[in-house]
Amino acid sequence: MPGALLGPLVAMSGDPGASGKPHQVPGQFGPLAGSQCPDQLDQKVRQEDAVRTLNSLQTNASYLEEVKRRRGDHQTQLETMKLYLARSGLQVEDLDQLNIIHVTGTKGKGSTCAFTERILRNYGLKTGFFSSPHLVQVRERIRINGQPISPEHFTKHFWRLYHRLEETKDSSSCVSMPAYFRFLTLMAFHVFLQEKVDLAVVEVGIGGAYDCTNIIRKPVVCGVSSLGIDHTSLLGDTMEKIAWQKGGIFKHGVPAFTVPQPDGPLAVLRERAEQISCPLYLCPPLEALEEGGPPLTLGLEGEHQRSNAALALQLARCWLQRKDHLGTGELKASRPSLLCQLPLAPVFQPTSHMRIGLRDTEWLGRTQILCRGPLTWYLDGAHTCSSVQACVRWSRQAKHRRKSGPEVPEVRVLLFNSTGDRDPAPLLKLLRPCQFDYAVFCPNLTEVSSTGNADQQNFMVTLDQVLLRCLEHQQHWSRLDEEAASPDLWSTPSPEAGGPASLLLAPRLPHTHGTSSLVFSCISHALQWISQGRDPDFQTPSSPRDLLAHPVANSGASVLREAAAIHVLVTGSLHLVGGVLKLLDPSLSQ
Numbered sequence: 001m002p003g004a005l006l007g008p009l010v011a012m013s014g015d016p017g018a019s020g021k022p023h024q025v026p027g028q029f030g031p032l033a034g035s036q037c038p039d040q041l042d043q044k045v046r047q048e049d050a051v052r053t054l055n056s057l058q059t060n061a062s063y064l065e066e067v068k069r070r071r072g073d074h075q076t077q078l079e080t081m082k083l084y085l086a087r088s089g090l091q092v093e094d095l096d097q098l099n100i101i102h103v104t105g106t107k108g109k110g111s112t113c114a115f116t117e118r119i120l121r122n123y124g125l126k127t128g129f130f131s132s133p134h135l136v137q138v139r140e141r142i143r144i145n146g147q148p149i150s151p152e153h154f155t156k157h158f159w160r161l162y163h164r165l166e167e168t169k170d171s172s173s174c175v176s177m178p179a180y181f182r183f184l185t186l187m188a189f190h191v192f193l194q195e196k197v198d199l200a201v202v203e204v205g206i207g208g209a210y211d212c213t214n215i216i217r218k219p220v221v222c223g224v225s226s227l228g229i230d231h232t233s234l235l236g237d238t239m240e241k242i243a244w245q246k247g248g249i250f251k252h253g254v255p256a257f258t259v260p261q262p263d264g265p266l267a268v269l270r271e272r273a274e275q276i277s278c279p280l281y282l283c284p285p286l287e288a289l290e291e292g293g294p295p296l297t298l299g300l301e302g303e304h305q306r307s308n309a310a311l312a313l314q315l316a317r318c319w320l321q322r323k324d325h326l327g328t329g330e331l332k333a334s335r336p337s338l339l340c341q342l343p344l345a346p347v348f349q350p351t352s353h354m355r356i357g358l359r360d361t362e363w364l365g366r367t368q369i370l371c372r373g374p375l376t377w378y379l380d381g382a383h384t385c386s387s388v389q390a391c392v393r394w395s396r397q398a399k400h401r402r403k404s405g406p407e408v409p410e411v412r413v414l415l416f417n418s419t420g421d422r423d424p425a426p427l428l429k430l431l432r433p434c435q436f437d438y439a440v441f442c443p444n445l446t447e448v449s450s451t452g453n454a455d456q457q458n459f460m461v462t463l464d465q466v467l468l469r470c471l472e473h474q475q476h477w478s479r480l481d482e483e484a485a486s487p488d489l490w491s492t493p494s495p496e497a498g499g500p501a502s503l504l505l506a507p508r509l510p511h512t513h514g515t516s517s518l519v520f521s522c523i524s525h526a527l528q529w530i531s532q533g534r535d536p537d538f539q540t541p542s543s544p545r546d547l548l549a550h551p552v553a554n555s556g557a558s559v560l561r562e563a564a565a566i567h568v569l570v571t572g573s574l575h576l577v578g579g580v581l582k583l584l585d586p587s588l589s590q
Contacts, residue, residue, distance in 0.1 A: 047151045050158040051138055057180045074210040081185075081212045084178045087168040088161055088186050090193070096218045098128065098192050099323065101315055104204035104211075104246045105225025107387045108308040111300055111363050112225045115312030117201045118299075119357030120319065121145060123327070128192035128200035130213075132181065135365050135578030136588040142188045144195050153191070161187050181205050182212045199319065207235050209248020221318040222249050222278075223311050224258040226304075227265050228386045239265040247272030255322075256280045257314045257345055259307045266341050281345035286310045288347045292332065296350065299361035301369070302380075302394035304387075309358055314345045316354065327351050365577040367394050370584060372535040375566045376402065377584065381574030383422060388430045388571065395569050396434070408564035413530055414439045414515075415580070416473060416572040425476045427572060432480045434569070438556055439477050439517040441470040442526040444575040446582055463521070470519045477517050516552050523579040529553060530568055532560045538584050 129143040139154040169176035235245045243265035273280035286306045329348035370377040382391035414436040418424040443466035520526040548554045
């Protein structure tokens with residue numbers, strides 16, 4: 001097996017280790033913090049206890065497995081969610097007060113939501129924003145006026161909802177608590193209602209038709225961002241099947257907007273809309289809205305963000321119109337498209353509020369760049385083929401724009417991971433032409449042990465499982481190298497390289513026609529090796545002794561220490577990007 005596994009192997013929290021004890025599961029936490037006197041507990045400890053208890057309700061991975069087993073019983077899932085809502089003290093009618101903008105899609109739905117929220121906040125409106133996944137802290141998923149709710153508010157709302165559901169559970173019910181994502185969805189609704197937001201932007205979790213957010217019965221407007229292939233075991237293995245799921249958020253009489261899609265999926269969206277008398281419109285390109293005025297500046301980089309911004313402008317304008325707000329932009333004459341399956345949305349002149357909102361949008365972990373000394377980090381959580389293609393285009397363009405002065409020796413590094421049921425091979429194949437000098441693979445764990453980091457705990461996977469996944473990624477990468485190189489130029493090294501007592505697993509020696517690849521046991525070790533102490537904001541007390549044990553790591557460290565510039569692309573998983581951000585920007589954990 002080609003590759004090198006670097007860094008000490010320590011049992012991960014939730015994995016039997018040196019102690020021989022199994023990981024904690026629901027019911028093994030001892031007395032719940034919520035049952036103790038809050039004044040006796042430090043706020044940070046109370047929050048971490050709340051997050052750990054939330055984690056015990058199931059991780060997203062286990063929820064997906066549950067849904068897979070119950071695929072034939074989709075409608076029951078929504079009815080169950082309504083029952084949880086009722087047990088929490090709300091009815092679906094109460095959600096009408098939130099003036100919701102409901103957004104689904106495969107790619108860009110989070111960015112679309114971020115653009116939309118920022119535009120409407122610019123009008124002086126109080127906004128709520130529910131999104132997933134979180135990057136560093138779980139409370140990022142529930143935002144008021146663009147800011148994650150405070151630790152104090154998170155803890156208060158969590159225990160209030162948790163105890164309410166405990167008190168109302170039915171003795172005959174098999175499950176007293178909703179799963180992780182359902183719980184957070186319920187909590188978001190409660191927070192938004194208590195905060196009396198003017199509107200809530202709600203991002204669908206997975207799919208649309210049977211997503212737990214789809215208990216919303218009267219949104220103000222709906223949006224569908226760009227469609228692609230993802231979550232095939234849940235949504236189907238074709239774009240048309242996935243489009244059917246996404247179109248499930250359409251509601252009778254509620255305007256909906258989408259961006260240009262392939263003909264097949266677009267036809268499915270149109271049929272879904274027609275079946276329930278939902279007026280569905282196709283967004284004109286951003287260029288049409290820019291005609292006759294200055295170009296729009298986007299806070300998020302990448303050409304693909306223009307499609308998300310075009311959708312966000314239509315969603316924001318429609319919301320403002322339906323709520324009788326002034327300043328929705330002057331309509332411009334537009335030429336109808338005879339080839340379009342859908343009526344075109346209005347072409348209008350974006351207002352100053354809209355322009356400033358687009359410019360000021362921030363959405364961490366998506367086309368994000370951090371410049372630190374000789375290191376430039378390119379962070380994008382792309383995890384589908386089309387989004388990785390967009391990521392490659394963006395990173396190349398961004399790197400080219402930042403070139404100034406004479407050429408200097410530089411090193412290109414890929415940091416990659418992929419999770420779930422996604423096939424990593426096509427993603428890695430798309431990244432291969434970037435000509436990386438090093439390909440680094442690691443799990444989505446900031447440290448080998450996640451005991452002190454409740455926001456990133458996952459009790460449903462073991463360290464062995466996630467490391468095997470990384471080694472598989474490395475094997476795929478090595479095969480791509482083999483395909484690109486002449487077969488007689490090099491041969492696979494012996495699996496005994498590094499010695500039986502080494503912490504390295506089957507190293508692959510570097511060669512002149514391929515990328516040297518390494519597997520690290522956690523993100524921290526990977527970043528320590530890549531940065532070599534040259535990132536002024538990422539400093540660790542000391543590196544593990546075995547970090548440079550393998551020749552590839554040792555020789556690579558020398559190259560990285562001497563390089564005038566190091567360009568690092570982090571992609572494949574939003575969770576990986578979140579872990580990297582947590583370490584590179586400690587302020588995000590405050």
